Amino acid sequence: MKKHISLFILSIIFMSANSNAQQALFSNQQITSPEIQQDNSVIFRMLAPNSNLVQITGDFLPTEKKQSPMGEIDMPGKVDLIKDNNGVWTYKTKELNPELYSYSFIVDGLTTKDPSNPFLVRDVASVTNIFIIGGGQADLYKVNKIPHGTIARRWYDAPELGMNRRLTVYTPPGYEKSNQKYPVLYLLHGAGGDEESWISLGRTAQIMDNLIAENKAEPMIVVMPNGNVSQDAAPGEGSDGFYKPQFMAPKTMNGSYEGSFLDIIKFIESNYKVKADKQHRAIAGLSMGGFHSMHISRYYPNYFDYIGLFSAAIMPREDATAKVYSNIDETLNTQMKNGYKLYWIAIGNADFLYKTNKEFREKLDKMGMKYTYVETEGGHIWKNWRTYLSEFAPKLFN
Structure with a gap:
């Protein structure tokens, strides 16, 4: 008898809980x-x-x-x-x-x-x-009924950093069945970001699919590495497991990333169908990624014909003592003399980095180093960076 009463009570409890769950649902x-x-x-x-x-x-x-x-x-x-x-x-x-x-x-x-x-x-x-x-610009961020590219998360060997690391690669529609070789855009994230940022927040895949479908951009491979050299991958995706992401990871802007960047290029050019020359490589980044892009492109002046600085964090840093950061004026001058097709600088007029970008442009003006400048409304926001990618990509590899 007690057993039946217990089962009856449990049944009532279950029905009540199930009813509440359904009501909430x-x-x-x-x-x-x-x-x-x-x-x-x-x-x-x-x-x-x-x-x-x-x-x-x-x-x-x-x-x-x-x-x-x-x-x-x-x-x-x-x-x-x-x-x-x-x-x-x-x-x-x-x-x-x-x-x-x-x-x-x-x-x-x-x-x-x-x-x-x-x-x-x-x-x-x-x-x-x-x-x-x-509508308008935002239609580039939507998934439309057009051919789509492929997103892959790949692991590469980074001997300079002593670990295997993860990056994200976009390949354009038709890449898998094509025998042709493609140009490459290396697209770098900002502080606190990782190899997921440009895909999730920047809508890179949607932007590239739509631009390519509209014949506004050349079909290209887009490589989105993790710029935090203390990580092998984004939080929750690497060997450190699940932990709270932080705004500035250790060693993020100490020269290690720039100095080891050729490991990324070597991996891409060994594993993808690419045109492996200066004329078919571009590098661009937002905020910290703009800082990295500026230094990587001048440190390796024979590697990139297209450079994009999106709200670049170009500012003096106490930890910027690595070899990568030495002789900045001299290496910029070498980059200028080697030649390039596009040096593109964009920033919002309310960005907290506006003043430092203005000072950097004054330096380039004094040197006679040519660049294209774009100024938009607003501040240090993804709305601007998605726009910058949408405007920068069509200017590449033409």
Whole structure:
């Protein structure tokens, strides 16, 4: 008898738990967030009946000045959502321009994701939801009905660094069946990023697929290495396992990466169908990756005909004592005399690195070193870097 009573009680508990689980499941399904309207305004919703305050922060909102490891920078602001009688909090934006946007909710002071939106990206240690307002530039960030390239994560031997390391490689549509050889763009990430950054945050595969399909860019291989020499791979993807990513990994800008970069080129040119000469190599990077691109291209002046500095972190550093950083003016002069087809510098007019980039351009002007300069609105943000890649790639290998 006791056994039957126990089983009955367990059955009730299970049914109750199952009922609650189903209720939560179907309740979540009834919440649509974000909901893009015909006029490109967006409605955000969150079911939080017991919360006192729900806010949203995102790059579609006016910016606020905040302190960061890089000094005072512009960061997205936040606004309050309005709660209805059913415990659903709502916020509607004004009409938004075409773009890939990111956002998070703040519930009673705790920053969290949108439970109704499964689409996420990681930037350093922050995870945010994303959505796209289509049209114009943003159509390059969408997966359209066109031929697609291939993304591969590869491990290469880095004897200069004493380890095997991981990088990401984009090969263009048709690469696997083609007998032709391709040019290569080496695309470098910023501080706190890794070999995943340009794929997830930068939408590199979508941008390249769309540009190639529109005949705006030459079919090319894009190599996205990990610039943090203390890591063999991105956090969670390497031998160090799962750990919290940090903004500046050890030895990131001490010359080790630049000095060992030929290991990456050797791997690519030994394992892929490439045109292995200066005329068919390009290097570009954002922020710290722009710093790396500037130094790699002048340290190896016979390797790259195309150089792109996106919001480059060109600034004096106390740890920049390696051989790679010596004789900067002399090696820039050698790079200039060796010749190149494009030296492309782009930055936002509100970027905290604007002044140092201006000083670098003044140095090049004084030397007589030719470059192309692009200035955009905004600051140190992925919106700009995706645009820069979209504009830089069509100028390569023509």
